[in-house]
Amino acid sequence: FYQQSLYKQGWALFKQNLNEESLPVFARLLDVKLRDPAAARGFRQPDALPRADREIVEDTLRVMSVVFSMADGTEPLNRFMDSVGKPPYSALLYSRLGDLYVDKQRYQDGATTYRAFGAREPNSEFSPGLSTRAIEAYRKGGFAQLVLEGKREYVENYNLGSSFWQGRDRAGYPEVVAGIKLHLTDLAAYHHAAAQKSKRADDFSQAARWYRLQLQSFPQDPEAPATRYLLGEV
Numbered sequence: 001f002y003q004q005s006l007y008k009q010g011w012a013l014f015k016q017n018l019n020e021e022s023l024p025v026f027a028r029l030l031d032v033k034l035r036d037p038a039a040a041r042g043f044r045q046p047d048a049l050p051r052a053d054r055e056i057v058e059d060t061l062r063v064m065s066v067v068f069s070m071a072d073g074t075e076p077l078n079r080f081m082d083s084v085g086k087p088p089y090s091a092l093l094y095s096r097l098g099d100l101y102v103d104k105q106r107y108q109d110g111a112t113t114y115r116a117f118g119a120r121e122p123n124s125e126f127s128p129g130l131s132t133r134a135i136e137a138y139r140k141g142g143f144a145q146l147v148l149e150g151k152r153e154y155v156e157n158y159n160l161g162s163s164f165w166q167g168r169d170r171a172g173y174p175e176v177v178a179g180i181k182l183h184l185t186d187l188a189a190y191h192h193a194a195a196q197k198s199k200r201a202d203d204f205s206q207a208a209r210w211y212r213l214q215l216q217s218f219p220q221d222p223e224a225p226a227t228r229y230l231l232g233e234v
Contacts, residue, residue: 107141
C-alpha cells in the first residue's frame with residue numbers, strides 16, 4: 001500500500017494548495033516507480049512500465065509540472081532537483097514541464113525549460129533531444145531568430161569535437177549526428193545569404209566557419225564537394 005499512499009498523500013497536499021509540500025512526496029513516488037540501478041540509465045522509462053504504473057507515473061509528472069509552472073522561471077525546478085539528489089530521471093521533469101508550456105502556447109517558456117536541462121547536464125544523452133525540442137518550440141512560436149540561435153547552440157554543444165562525444169560512438173546516436181548536419185547546413189546557408197546581401201566581411205567569415213566545421217565533421221559526405229565549393233566562394 002506504500003506506493004498508493006504516496007500517490008494519495010501527494011494529491012491531498014496538492015488539492016489543499018500545499019504545493020511545495022506535495023513535491024517531495026511525489027518525488028519519493030517517482031523514486032519507487034522509476035529508479036533501478038540495474039537499468040542502463042539508472043531508471044526505468046515510463047513506457048516500459050505496466051499500464052497501471054505508467055499511468056500513475058505520467059499523472060505524477062503532470063501534477064509536478066503544474067506546480068512548477070506556477071513558479072517564475074526554471075530556477076525552482078533546478079533547486080528542487082538539487083534537493084532530491086539530481087535523480088537519473090530528472091530529464092523527464094524538464095521534458096514534461098516544457099511540454100506543458102508548449103501545450104499552453106508559452107513557446108519561449110517551453111524552450112527555456114528544455115534548454116535548462118542541457119545547461120545543467122550538457123553531456124547527458126537526453127540533452128540533445130531536449131535542445132531539438134527547444135528549437136521546435138521556437139519554430140512553433142514564430143521566433144525565427146531564436147530558432148537560428150538554438151541551432152547555433154546545438155552545434156556548439158554537440159558537434160563531433162565536443163565533450164559530449166567522449167566515450168561515445170557516433171554510430172550509437174544517429175539522431176544527434178543528423179541534427180548536427182542539418183543545423184550546420186542551415187547556419188552556413190543563412191550566413192552565406194546574409195553575406196551576399198550585406199557584403200560584410202563578418203558575415204562571410206561566419207558562413208566560412210560553419211562550412212569548415214561541416215567539412216571537418218562530414219568529410220566523406222556526398223555533399224562535401226559542393227560544400228567545399230561554397231566555402232571557396234565565401
